[in-house]
Amino acid sequence: MGNRTTVLGRPHAGGIAGAVMMCLGLAGCASPDDVTGTLAAPSARPMAMAPSRPVAPPRAAPAPAPSAPAASTHPEMTPQALARAEANFSRCIASLEPVARSKGVSAAGFRRYTAGLKPDMSIMEKLQTQPEFSRTAGDYVTMLVSETRIAKGREAMAQNAAVFDAVGRTYGVDPYVVAAIWGIETNYGSARGSYPVLQATGTLACVGRRQAYFRDEFVAALRIVDKGDVPESHLRGSWAGAFGLTQFMPTAFQRDAVDFDGDGHRNVVDSVADAMGSTAAKLKRGGWVAGRSWGYEVMLPARFNYAQADKNIRKPMRDWWAMGVRRPEGRPMPNGDEMAYLLLPAGAKGPAFLMTGNFKAILSYNPADAYALAIGHLADRIRGGGPFVQPWPEDARALSRLERTELQRRLASRGLYAGPHDGALGQNTRAAVREYQVSVGMPADGLPSGEVLQSLRARGGT
Numbered sequence: 001m002g003n004r005t006t007v008l009g010r011p012h013a014g015g016i017a018g019a020v021m022m023c024l025g026l027a028g029c030a031s032p033d034d035v036t037g038t039l040a041a042p043s044a045r046p047m048a049m050a051p052s053r054p055v056a057p058p059r060a061a062p063a064p065a066p067s068a069p070a071a072s073t074h075p076e077m078t079p080q081a082l083a084r085a086e087a088n089f090s091r092c093i094a095s096l097e098p099v100a101r102s103k104g105v106s107a108a109g110f111r112r113y114t115a116g117l118k119p120d121m122s123i124m125e126k127l128q129t130q131p132e133f134s135r136t137a138g139d140y141v142t143m144l145v146s147e148t149r150i151a152k153g154r155e156a157m158a159q160n161a162a163v164f165d166a167v168g169r170t171y172g173v174d175p176y177v178v179a180a181i182w183g184i185e186t187n188y189g190s191a192r193g194s195y196p197v198l199q200a201t202g203t204l205a206c207v208g209r210r211q212a213y214f215r216d217e218f219v220a221a222l223r224i225v226d227k228g229d230v231p232e233s234h235l236r237g238s239w240a241g242a243f244g245l246t247q248f249m250p251t252a253f254q255r256d257a258v259d260f261d262g263d264g265h266r267n268v269v270d271s272v273a274d275a276m277g278s279t280a281a282k283l284k285r286g287g288w289v290a291g292r293s294w295g296y297e298v299m300l301p302a303r304f305n306y307a308q309a310d311k312n313i314r315k316p317m318r319d320w321w322a323m324g325v326r327r328p329e330g331r332p333m334p335n336g337d338e339m340a341y342l343l344l345p346a347g348a349k350g351p352a353f354l355m356t357g358n359f360k361a362i363l364s365y366n367p368a369d370a371y372a373l374a375i376g377h378l379a380d381r382i383r384g385g386g387p388f389v390q391p392w393p394e395d396a397r398a399l400s401r402l403e404r405t406e407l408q409r410r411l412a413s414r415g416l417y418a419g420p421h422d423g424a425l426g427q428n429t430r431a432a433v434r435e436y437q438v439s440v441g442m443p444a445d446g447l448p449s450g451e452v453l454q455s456l457r458a459r460g461g462t
């Protein structure tokens with residue numbers, strides 16, 4: 001306990017990394033909590049990159065899973081409404097001029113960047129489509145934290161050593177975490193998407209069921225080009241407008257982007273320094289505490305009460321220790337005063353983690369547990385750390401959207417759940433799963449698993 005001497009909360013920080021001389025509901029879906037355990041169909045943060053990601057509104061969804069258009073009953077998504085919106089596109093864009101002007105977009109800039117703007121109606125298919133299947137947290141983390149991505153991360157940090165050094169010193173943020181966000185968001189810049197951001201956000205601002213949200217994004221994107229931060233031809237990204245090396249949404253760019261290389265432009269597309277500095281600035285604003293880890297893999301004692309695994313139950317490290325929680329392989333527990341909550345991304349059968357405030361800072365980047373865990377773990381692996389000691393459960397599988405809806409219906413029929421039956425497994429569904437597990441004597445880990453669904457089916461009802 002109380003090992004305050006570790007750098008970045010890790011005994012091996014800075015050591016092994018010799019090669020690196022220095023020291024990441026639209027689609028109607030899931031709430032930010034949904035991605036522990038089952039990466040349910042979230043939304044659209046629109047991704048550029050190939051492998052998928054879990055996410056929450058307005059970010060993207062686990063991609064490659066087989067997907068099917070989800071039937072939408074939203075009035076703005078009917079063929080008639082889409083055709084009407086498409087026909088009205090130019091008038092709609094023109095109607096945004098007053099708000100754009102009030103946000104600092106010049107009159108000349110507004111004319112220049114909206115003249116000739118046409119909607120990309122193919123984006124509506126993206127907006128409409130939800131993955132039918134989702135990934136387990138274990139599959140997701142394993143896929144993203146690959147040996148290739150670890151090796152490329154070390155190379156990228158070595159090639160940009162001065163930048164990462166300066167980012168760490170300036171913001172007090174773990175540069176390895178910044179590099180990991182770069183690695184996971186765009187595979188170190190190689191997969192950033194090719195949708196013109198102005199067209200994508202303009203389309204979404206005037207067509208479909210997320211117009212209010214995307215009006216802000218469109219206006220923020222107009223400001224980027226009007227101020228000259230990023231040249232218009234370089235402002236390309238995911239279908240929902242996330243762009244640059246670490247996939248900033250335009251509004252997030254306006255809040256957090258910095259000109260880290262001092263050339264007068266906040267260019268997170270072409271400048272590694274600006275992108276890494278901006279990402280670090282965002283993490284810092286998200287509450288990153290210097291010199292601390294994002295969290296720790298831990299082993300739980302026998303007969304542990306899994307109801308303790310709840311992000312609302314935060315305790316000092318020393319209290320977890322007193323409950324018998326240990327780090328694997330005799331590693332010391334961190335600062336005893338540090339507050340942490342217990343996360344079981346794959347439930348009682350999978351690995352356990354104590355998550356600190358810095359984990360929340362990573363969640364501010366993208367509010368999905370499995371995403372943030374992949375970032376933290378990739379950072380540690382780039383640094384030279386080893387894989388998790390505890391295996392992911394081999395028999396785990398993520399529920400399909402249909403099964404997730406069935407789970408909610410069955411929980412509701414038992415009086416445990418009162419939310420919508422939409423297949424989006426948020427905090428309320430998890431709480432209901434936990435109550436159900438307690439009532440039938442299953443480990444109360446709150447994981448919406450196939451096992452829980454089987455148990456509900458076995459007990460009958462609807």
Ligand SMILES: [Ca+2]
Nearest residue numbers: 259263265267
């Ligand atoms: Ca710059």
